[in-house]
Amino acid sequence: MAILSPVAWRTPPRQYGAWETVAGNIAEGLVARGWDVTLFASGDSVTTARLHAVVERGYEEDRSIDPKVAEYLHIPEVFEHAAEFDIIHSHYDFMALAYSRLVKTPMVTTIHGFSSPRILPVYRKYRDGYFVSISDSDRLPGLNYVATVYNGIDLSLYPFQAGGGEDLIFLGRIHPDKGVHLAIEAARLSGRRLVIAGIIQDPAYFEEQIEPHLDGARIRFVGPVDVAGKNHLFAGAYALLHLNTIPERFGLVLAEANAAGVPVIAMDLGSCREVIRDQVTGFLVKNAGEAVGCLERVPQIERRACRQRVEQCFTMDTMVQQYERVYAAVLGLEAKKMA
Amino acid sequence: MAILSPVAWRTPPRQYGAWETVAGNIAEGLVARGWDVTLFASGDSVTTARLHAVVERGYEEDRSIDPKVAEYLHIPEVFEHAAEFDIIHSHYDFMALAYSRLVKTPMVTTIHGFSSPRILPVYRKYRDGYFVSISDSDRLPGLNYVATVYNGIDLSLYPFQAGGGEDLIFLGRIHPDKGVHLAIEAARLSGRRLVIAGIIQDPAYFEEQIEPHLDGARIRFVGPVDVAGKNHLFAGAYALLHLNTIPERFGLVLAEANAAGVPVIAMDLGSCREVIRDQVTGFLVKNAGEAVGCLERVPQIERRACRQRVEQCFTMDTMVQQYERVYAAVLGLEAKKMA
Numbered sequence: 001m002a003i004l005s006p007v008a009w010r011t012p013p014r015q016y017g018a019w020e021t022v023a024g025n026i027a028e029g030l031v032a033r034g035w036d037v038t039l040f041a042s043g044d045s046v047t048t049a050r051l052h053a054v055v056e057r058g059y060e061e062d063r064s065i066d067p068k069v070a071e072y073l074h075i076p077e078v079f080e081h082a083a084e085f086d087i088i089h090s091h092y093d094f095m096a097l098a099y100s101r102l103v104k105t106p107m108v109t110t111i112h113g114f115s116s117p118r119i120l121p122v123y124r125k126y127r128d129g130y131f132v133s134i135s136d137s138d139r140l141p142g143l144n145y146v147a148t149v150y151n152g153i154d155l156s157l158y159p160f161q162a163g164g165g166e167d168l169i170f171l172g173r174i175h176p177d178k179g180v181h182l183a184i185e186a187a188r189l190s191g192r193r194l195v196i197a198g199i200i201q202d203p204a205y206f207e208e209q210i211e212p213h214l215d216g217a218r219i220r221f222v223g224p225v226d227v228a229g230k231n232h233l234f235a236g237a238y239a240l241l242h243l244n245t246i247p248e249r250f251g252l253v254l255a256e257a258n259a260a261g262v263p264v265i266a267m268d269l270g271s272c273r274e275v276i277r278d279q280v281t282g283f284l285v286k287n288a289g290e291a292v293g294c295l296e297r298v299p300q301i302e303r304r305a306c307r308q309r310v311e312q313c314f315t316m317d318t319m320v321q322q323y324e325r326v327y328a329a330v331l332g333l334e335a336k337k338m339a
Numbered sequence: 340m341a342i343l344s345p346v347a348w349r350t351p352p353r354q355y356g357a358w359e360t361v362a363g364n365i366a367e368g369l370v371a372r373g374w375d376v377t378l379f380a381s382g383d384s385v386t387t388a389r390l391h392a393v394v395e396r397g398y399e400e401d402r403s404i405d406p407k408v409a410e411y412l413h414i415p416e417v418f419e420h421a422a423e424f425d426i427i428h429s430h431y432d433f434m435a436l437a438y439s440r441l442v443k444t445p446m447v448t449t450i451h452g453f454s455s456p457r458i459l460p461v462y463r464k465y466r467d468g469y470f471v472s473i474s475d476s477d478r479l480p481g482l483n484y485v486a487t488v489y490n491g492i493d494l495s496l497y498p499f500q501a502g503g504g505e506d507l508i509f510l511g512r513i514h515p516d517k518g519v520h521l522a523i524e525a526a527r528l529s530g531r532r533l534v535i536a537g538i539i540q541d542p543a544y545f546e547e548q549i550e551p552h553l554d555g556a557r558i559r560f561v562g563p564v565d566v567a568g569k570n571h572l573f574a575g576a577y578a579l580l581h582l583n584t585i586p587e588r589f590g591l592v593l594a595e596a597n598a599a600g601v602p603v604i605a606m607d608l609g610s611c612r613e614v615i616r617d618q619v620t621g622f623l624v625k626n627a628g629e630a631v632g633c634l635e636r637v638p639q640i641e642r643r644a645c646r647q648r649v650e651q652c653f654t655m656d657t658m659v660q661q662y663e664r665v666y667a668a669v670l671g672l673e674a675k676k677m678a
Contacts, residue, residue, distance in 0.1 A: 054464075066457040068407075069433070073461055076437040094408070098415040102441035118405040122412055125393075 001327075002085040002105075003027045003049070004040045004078045004092050007070050009058040011041035015224040016173070016199045017058075018252050019112045022134075022151050022319075023091040029152075029320030038085070040078045052077060071095060079103050087327050094122035100129060106334050108132060108326060110149070113249040114140065130330050132323075134250040135271030147326050150274070151250050152319030153310070157227050158234070158259040160307045165236035168194045168295075169262075171225070171253045172242070173201040174210060179267065181209045182243035184219060186265075186291040193218050194241070195233060197225045234260035239282070239298050242266040243291060251275050255314040258282070261303035265291045275314070281306045340666075341424040341444075342366045342388070343379045343417045343431050346409050348397040350380035354563040355512070355538045356397075357591050358451045361473075361490050361658075362430040368491075368659030377424070379417045391416060410434060418442050426666050433461035439468060445673050447471060447665060449488070452588040453479065469669050471662075473589040474610030486665050489613070490589050491658030492649070496566050497573070497598040499646045504575035507533045507634075508601075510564070510592045511581070512540040513549060518582035518606065520548045523558060524627040525580055525604075529634050532557050533580070534572060536564045573599035578621070578637050581605040582630060590614050594653040597621070600642035604630045614653070620645045 003026060009017030012024035020041070027039045027049040039045065043053035055074045059065040075096055078088055082103035090096040090109045100107045110132045114120065123140055133139045133148045168190075170183040180196060187194035196219070200206045213219045225233065240257040242248075247270025254264050254275045264282035266272040276282045282301060283294040312318075342365060348356030351363035359380070366378045366388040378384065382392035394413045398404040414435055417427055421442035429435040429448045439446045449471045453459065462479055472478045472487045507529075509522040519535060526533035535558070539545045552558045564572065579596040581587075586609025593603050593614045603621035605611040615621045621640060622633035651657075 066455070069457050069461055072434055072437045073464060076440070080440050095411055098411045099438065099441065101415070101419050102438065116405070118408050122408060125412060 001030060001035050001037045002040060002052075002078050002081070002088045003030075003037060004075070004088060004090045004096055005042075005045070006092055007042045007055045007058055007074045008060045008067075009042070010061065011039065011045040011047065013058075014061075015226050017060075018151075018250075019091050020058075021252065022110070022112070025152060025154060025316045026089065026320060026323060028154075029316045030323075033320060033324070038081075040074065052081070075099060087330060089323070089327075094119050094126075097122055097126040097129060100126060106130065106330050108146070108330055110134065111138070111140075111143075113138065130326075130333075132326060135248075135274050137247060137271045137274065138249045146329055147322065149319055149322040149326065150314055151252050151255070152314055152316040153252065153255050153259060154316050155259055155311065158231065158256050160259070160261050160303075161231075161235050162261060162303060163235075164238060164262060164303060166193065166238050167233075167236045168192050169233045169237045169240050169257075170194065170196045170198070170242070171230065171233065171240065171257070172198045174198050174206050175201045176205050176209075177244060177246045179243035179245045180205075182245070182267075182288040182291070183241040184210065184213050185288040186241055186243065186295070187219060188213075189288070189292045190295050192238065192295065194220070195236075196221045197223065197229065197233060199224045230256060231260065234262050237262045239295065240264045241291060242272070243285070243288060244269055244272070246270070248272050248275075254282075255310050258306040259310040259314075261306050263298050263301040263303070263306060265294050265298075277309060281309045340369060340374050340376045341379060341391075341417050341420070341427045342369075342376060343414070343427060343429040343435055344381075344384070345431055346381045346394045346397055346413045347399045347406075348381070349400065350378065350384040350386065352397075353400075354565050356399075357490075357589075358430050359397075360591065361449070361451070364491060364493060364655045365428065365659060365662060367493075368655045369662075372659060372663070377420075379413065391420070414438060426669060428662070428666075433458050433465075436461055436465040436468060439465060445469060445669050447485070447669055449473065450477070450479075450482075452477065469665075469672075471665060474587075474613050476586060476610045476613065477588045485668055486661065488658055488661040488665065489653055490591050490594070491653055491655040492591065492594050492598060493655050494598055494650065497570065497595050499642075500570075500574050500599050500601075501642060502574075503577060503601060503642065505532065505577050506572075506575045507531050508572045508576045508579050508596075509533065509535045509537070509581070510569065510572065510579065510596070511537045513537050513545050514540045515544050515548075516583060516585045518584045519544075521582035521584070521606075521627040521630070522580040523549065523552050525582065525630040525634070526558060527552075528627070528631045531577065531634065533559070534575075535560045536562065536568065536572060538563045569595060570599065573601050576601045578634065579603045580630060581611070582624070582627060583608055583611070585609070587611050587614075593621075594649050597645040598649040598653075600645050602637050602640040602642070602645060604633050604637075616648060620648045 005011040005023035011020040037049035039049040043056040059067040079099040082105040088107040268284035344350040344362035350359040376388035378388040382395040398406040418438040421444040427446040607623040
């Protein structure tokens with residue numbers, strides 16, 4: 001079993017890096033369940049699987065590494081060793097597909113999101129491969145999907161916090177897609193404090209639409225946070241605001257917040273309604289105004305119910321078991337092809 | 340026989356595009372000599388070989404095409420069809436190497452230049468492949484080179500022009516590497532007119548160091564030129580100035596100018612001394628001052644000798660015959676491996 005993780009960040013990432021997080025979680029989960037797993041990831045990765053690395057550090061963490069060169073060193077490795085594996089599980093977007101027909105080992109690709117319509121021709125060319133979507137909403141018609149498997153989190157990292165606090169929190173990339181400006185609008189309209197955490201992916205957006213509102217008190221920006229930082233934010237959180245402006249692909253942070261018992265107010269776009277159960281683990285809204293309206297109703301949400309929903313649907317165990325079923329199905333289909 | 344051309348430009352390119360020019364010339368030459376050739380290139384390419392294309396136009400010519408997506412669609416094609424070919428001849432830099440170990444068909448890579456030291460790890464990984472350098476000077480120690488094959492031009496495109504004229508000419512990318520500013524300096528010091536032609540690859544360099552000198556009379560810029568445009572420049576040329584500031588890899592334009600009978604004054608860096616024979620087909624110099632000194636001696640150069648040198652060393656026929664020897668050698672080595 002080979003897991004191909006991206007090399008933008010370490011696996012698991014120190015802070016940001018959702019694809020590497022999921023790839024790492026799957027590798028850990030499979031090892032725990034007795035699989036012989038090789039993880040193809042950056043050399044500084046931390047894993048109980050066998051680590052295969054030719055790129056020392058993530059190219060986003062070490063600017064001396066050329067991303068294109070890293071990719072052309074890293075991706076072929078798994079295919080050059082394909083004969084050693086029964087199955088390859090790729091988290092490396094369309095780039096790994098380009099190699100997939102050159103080896104006999106079947107490959108499953110988890111599509112963590114389509115970054116642009118421009119990449120779709122590659123997916124269409126390789127549409128007869130084996131694909132997994134991370135939500136029912138994030139699917140490209142015509143691809144050979146074998147399952148939707150929701151991302152699972154390591155529950156032990158996000159302990160339940162019964163109390164909570166009074167802050168609104170935003171967690172995610174600082175990018176217009178994530179609607180940070182709408183979170184600020186909702187905070188101002190409601191008169192509540194807002195703490196914003198995440199990497200600045202769009203500096204112009206940050207400078208123009210976020211920074212002018214920061215006052216160090218009511219609206220604060222704390223930069224990127226690690227797991228401990230997230231738990232600290234969850235401890236003081238009244239609710240997480242996730243007012244994304246484009247369809248969410250999965251929204252790992254929604255599950256993380258819920259795991260800690262934090263209700264989530266999310267835009268009803270993309271997969272949010274698959275992750276958040278309206279009026280049970282948070283609220284689904286259509287704009288910032290509706291989000292403000294829901295804030296008063298947050299105390300109606302049972303924090304225990306948020307945790308329970310994650311325990312049922314979004315744990316590493318659930319995810320890994322679903323992937324085991326995917327692998328079995330793919331190996332079955334391959335055996336049929338041979339026969 | 341498969342030839343893998345880049346898809347930055349059409350093959351052959353309309354104006355700029357040295358790699359596509361050479362790949363196209365090899366394909367044409369092999370077809371003329373009776374080979375069954377498939378050219379992997381952009382869909383609008385013009386060739387007597389069988390054209391295999393999945394990317395319609397060069398990504399430098401059609402900005403709606405994402406270069407990375409084009410690359411990941413185009414390069415795997417030749418490898419997915421590898422079993423149909425006895426040999427693959429790649430002009431696609433380090434990217435094609437990444438696929439080379441996944442097929443049984445041997446691949447020869449012509450290295451048209453190392454764009455950056457950052458790409459060398461990929462060449463080092465695949466150092467046991469079969470490599471051709473385009474000049475003895477442009478070699479990376481440790482790679483398995485099977486030959487140096489100089490680029491060859493289609494002599495019929497650049498007819499001999501006995502007369503010449505009084506202009507200095509510069510032909511090439513407008514980039515500091517090409518020393519356009521030094522050509523201007525030499526022109527000013529000598530009091531001769533200079534015509535500059537080429538694509539602007541470095542707009543800041545053009546604005547700061549070239550544009551201020553343009554006066555429409557003594558120093559003129561005419562933009563990129565096609566074959567007819569080059570011949571027009573050659574017809575009025577006293578000498579071509581090629582005062583490159585970094586080692587030249589081959590310098591196709593030096594051979595083209597010589598073919599038309601135009602003497603070349605070139606910086607003695609990289610392959611220039613392999614292409615230009617000092618005091619026979621031009622002059623090799625160490626700086627712009629020396630270039631000015633040589634200008635008086637240009638009439639000593641026999642224009643016929645320039646043509647003859649190209650006829651002997653830098654024709655498509657010579658190049659194609661040398662590549663035939665490379666292919667035979669590689670197939671021989673492969674047969675030995677099997678035995």
